[in-house]
Amino acid sequence: MRQYASLDTLLTDVRACRACSQHLPLGPRPIVRAGPGARILIVGQAPGARVHASGIPWDDPSGDRLRKWLGIDATTFHNESQFAIIPMGFCYPGRGNGGDRPPRRECARLWLDSLLEKLPEIQLTLLIGQYSQHHFLGVDRKPSLTETVRAWQEYAPTFIPLPHPSPRNQAWFQRNAWFENEVLPMLRERVHQLITHGLRRAE
Structure with a gap:
């Protein structure tokens, strides 16, 4: 693993990555955001076509729902001093x-450890979807995503596993009302605590 003097230098190399360009139907456009003081890390799957076009992470209906889950607005969500956003795959993989x-898989293998090393202030990592849960939780994850999310207390306060907020998962949300009733209030409180602490420290 190459050693980087700063996060900015590392991010420059990440955004210039072309390691799997031959496999990407719209070409490479790594979408990663992070600041060295970020306290919350969001690890999703990979950008969709809309996010690829805008270059803004979670700039879609899934992002709207995620921000509602967290109880924050878009300005706060995209504040790199508070949130790092690093998906398991940095580019749109196609349909x-x-x-x-x-x-x-190249993204995590080439870049993830280096990025995490440059984010020493992370206090909470949100693992959105099965790919991030598989990577970060390993053998500690449950047989299904639903069981993993329901067992969130086993991973907190360092990790909180979440389903993907895609509109395609509406049936899951309807079947699992406990998620909104039990997990989201805890999630909002934890995020609010970290954001408030970060703002006080910056004053």
Whole structure:
């Protein structure tokens, strides 16, 4: 793993990455955001086509729902001094059967450890979807995403596993009302605590 003098230098190299360009139907456009003082890390799957076009992470209906879950507005969400946003795959992987393809594995292998090393202030990591949960929780994750999310207390306060906020998951939300009733209030409180502490420290 190459050693970087600063997060900015590392991010410059990440955004210039072309390691799997031949596999990307719209070409490479790594979408990663982070600041060295960020306290909350969001690890999703990979950008969708709309996010690829805008270059803004979670700039879609899934992002709208995620921000509602967190109880924050878009300005706060995109504040790099508070939130780092690093998906498992940095570029739009293209469409597959029934949705987008899985995130490319090259991103985590090439860049993830270096990025995490440059984010020493992270207090909470939100693991959105099965790919991030598999990577970060390993053998500690449950047999299904639903069981993993329901067992959130086993991973908190360092990690909180979440389902993907995609509108395609509406049926899951309806079947699992406990998520909104039990998990989201805790999530909002934890995020609010970290943001408030970060703002006080910056004053």
